[in-house]
Amino acid sequence: MFQNGNINISGFNIINKDxxxxxxxxxxxxxxxxxxxxxxxxxxVGHDAMLVAWHGFAKCLQANDSLFHGTFRHxxxxxxxxxxxxxxxxxxxxxxSRPFSSFEHGKTIGVAFRxxxxxxxxxxxxxxxxxxxxxxxxxxxxSVVDLVSNTKxxxxxxxxxxxxxxxxFFTNQTVAQHSRKIQHDxxxxxxxxxxxxxxxxxxxxxxxxxxxxxxxxxxxxxxxGYCIDLLKLLSGKIEGFNYMIKLGTKAGSKQADGSWDGMxxxxxxxxxxxxxxxxxxxxxxxxxxxxxxxxxxxxxxxMIKKPDKQEFSVFSFMQPLSTEIWMxxxxxxxxxxxxxxxxxxxSPYEWRVEETSRGGFTISNDFSVYNCLWFTLAAFxxxxxxxxxxxxxxxxxxxxxxxxxxxxxxxYTANLAAFLTLEKMQAPIxxxxxxxxxxxxxxxxxxGGSTASFFKVGGxxx
Numbered sequence: 001m002f003q004n005g006n007i008n009i010s011g012f013n014i015i016n017k018d019x020x021x022x023x024x025x026x027x028x029x030x031x032x033x034x035x036x037x038x039x040x041x042x043x044x045v046g047h048d049a050m051l052v053a054w055h056g057f058a059k060c061l062q063a064n065d066s067l068f069h070g071t072f073r074h075x076x077x078x079x080x081x082x083x084x085x086x087x088x089x090x091x092x093x094x095x096x097s098r099p100f101s102s103f104e105h106g107k108t109i110g111v112a113f114r115x116x117x118x119x120x121x122x123x124x125x126x127x128x129x130x131x132x133x134x135x136x137x138x139x140x141x142x143s144v145v146d147l148v149s150n151t152k153x154x155x156x157x158x159x160x161x162x163x164x165x166x167x168x169f170f171t172n173q174t175v176a177q178h179s180r181k182i183q184h185d186x187x188x189x190x191x192x193x194x195x196x197x198x199x200x201x202x203x204x205x206x207x208x209x210x211x212x213x214x215x216x217x218x219x220x221x222x223x224x225g226y227c228i229d230l231l232k233l234l235s236g237k238i239e240g241f242n243y244m245i246k247l248g249t250k251a252g253s254k255q256a257d258g259s260w261d262g263m264x265x266x267x268x269x270x271x272x273x274x275x276x277x278x279x280x281x282x283x284x285x286x287x288x289x290x291x292x293x294x295x296x297x298x299x300x301x302x303m304i305k306k307p308d309k310q311e312f313s314v315f316s317f318m319q320p321l322s323t324e325i326w327m328x329x330x331x332x333x334x335x336x337x338x339x340x341x342x343x344x345x346x347s348p349y350e351w352r353v354e355e356t357s358r359g360g361f362t363i364s365n366d367f368s369v370y371n372c373l374w375f376t377l378a379a380f381x382x383x384x385x386x387x388x389x390x391x392x393x394x395x396x397x398x399x400x401x402x403x404x405x406x407x408x409x410x411x412y413t414a415n416l417a418a419f420l421t422l423e424k425m426q427a428p429i430x431x432x433x434x435x436x437x438x439x440x441x442x443x444x445x446x447x448g449g450s451t452a453s454f455f456k457v458g459g460x461x462x
Contacts, residue, residue, distance in 0.1 A: 012163070013143045014126045015044045017287065021123040044125035051124060056113045060105075063112070067105060079103055110135070144169070191241065193231065194248040194263045195277040201227045202277060220245050227276045230295070246272065251279050253452065264289060302443075304429055320415035329408065333376055336401045340394060341372040347391035367394075380405045 015038075016022060025047070026039055060067055076083050103109075117130040132138045144161035163169050195202045202225045208217035220228075223245055235241045252262025259265065263279070266272045267289055281291045318326060344350040344367035352364050366387045367375070378385045379402055389395050429435050435443060445452050 009146075011145045013145050014041065014140070015039065016120060016125060016127050019120045019125065021120070022125055023283065025125070039125065048124050048126050048129060051118060051122060052113070052116065052129060055118055055122065056109065056116050059112045059116060060109055064108075067108065071105065139164070191243040191274060192272040193243045193245050194266055194272045194275045195223075195227055195245055196248050196250065196263065198278040199225070201225050226295075227278070231276055248272075248275070248277070251277070252285075254284060260288065302429060302432060302435060304441075316419065317416070319419045320412050329380075332404065333380060336397065337369075337372045337376045339397050340375065340389065341367055341369055343391065343393045343397055344372070344389065347393055349391040350389065350394060376401060380408075382409060 022039060022044075029039070071078055114131050114133060114135065117128070118124055119128045127141050128139055129137065130139055142163045144163060161169050197203065202223055204222055205217065205224050208222040220231075220243070228245075231243060231245070235243065248263035248266060250262040252260050252264030252266075254260055260268055263272070263275045263277065264285060267275055275289075279285075281294055285291070321329075344365055350365055350367060352366075354362050354364055356362055367389070371387055375385050375387060375398075379398070382405070389398055429438075429441065435441070
């Protein structure tokens with residue numbers, strides 16, 4: 001009946017099944033209760049009602065955080081000083097003289113709820129939620145769903161129109177007028193199977209490529225590969241399973257108008273019964289078609305040129321320490337040399353009185369400018385010299401410099417071996433996310449596939 005176009009079934013759907021909250025709730029229900037059914041309208045409306053209540057009261061408390069301080073006392077509810085709310089004052093037998101009055105905060109709550117506006121960003125399941133001055137919901141969308149059949153009397157649900165309050169019906173996507181009669185170029189008992197040429201899953205036989213006029217290269221016989229072997233195995237296991245292989249253009253992706261292209265689109269339009277190919281299972285495709293158990297689990301891989309081997313220069317020995325550290329060491333070397341020179345000049349213990357060959361006397365000091373520089377450099381290189389300070393101040397300055405050089409030399413020695421013996425092979429791209437974030441390195445992908453959708457969505461998100 002569906003193939004002959006005698007029945008047309010349409011319906012309405014208020015649940016936004018493209019939202020993140022819907023799939024999160026559905027996954028939670030499947031985990032807790034084991035049910036894989038869709039979220040009912042009652043559950044979705046109840047969920048949104050709780051969101052409205054939460055956001056409405058939160059808005060009231062934001063304006064006045066002490067609004068309900070006198071309303072809840074001693075685990076009881078009070079209204080204008082009297083416990084409880086009664087539609088009929090005579091029902092309150094404890095306070096028979098109680099005057100009839102509305103809830104004291106009712107007007108404040110009503111204004112807050114009427115000015116409330118939440119949507120998918122706040123986690124609603126039924127789209128935009130806002131109210132008019134009478135408290136009725138307004139500006140919400142309802143999708144018009146058409147039940148489309150294929151050649152095997154199975155049904156695909158497709159959104160064709162949308163309805164909005166105040167606007168009426170409008171087209172939110174380009175909807176082709178699907179023909180109920182599919183052009184049959186095959187036998188009635190044959191199953192049309194779409195696939196694409198991706199080695200080693202589906203390939204054309206080598207002899208068919210070299211000699212295309214062979215009679216053995218007609219129909220299904222010209223294909224080979226993993227998916228072809230799988231179809232042959234199914235044909236032998238299932239009685240009456242006759243199939244005809246047709247090549248598709250690409251896997252298929254969702255277009256801006258909501259339609260699908262590629263093999264997914266052919267499947268939804270009823271031009272094929274099944275797809276057996278190297279097709280990635282993702283959440284977006286699972287919403288419109290049913291997948292079997294995956295025969296391979298894989299991910300997105302990157303092929304990149306191996307970085308060139310790092311060549312060491314003459315100054316490779318300086319790599320264990322940064323340029324700033326080397327500059328600080330030079331400044332410290334000069335500074336300590338100056339300090340030792342000044343200390344030796346002011347301290348009397350560094351001067352010596354010597355007798356000359358002529359019988360006179362002369363005063364000398366071993367720590368000249370050149371000797372101070374040589375003494376400091378020798379200490380840094382862990383070497384000794386013929387001169388040593390005799391004054392207490394000179395020995396203190398020298399000890400501080402020796403301690404400093406011990407720390408620097410120990411740190412340098414610990415890092416030098418790693419820098420000189422190990423190759424530093426660091427690739428510029430470590431993951432798929434790194435590749436999507438940058439624009440310097442050009443990369444190629446197969447169009448219309450899940451990988452292309454990943455980079456498209458990743459690029460727009462960044």
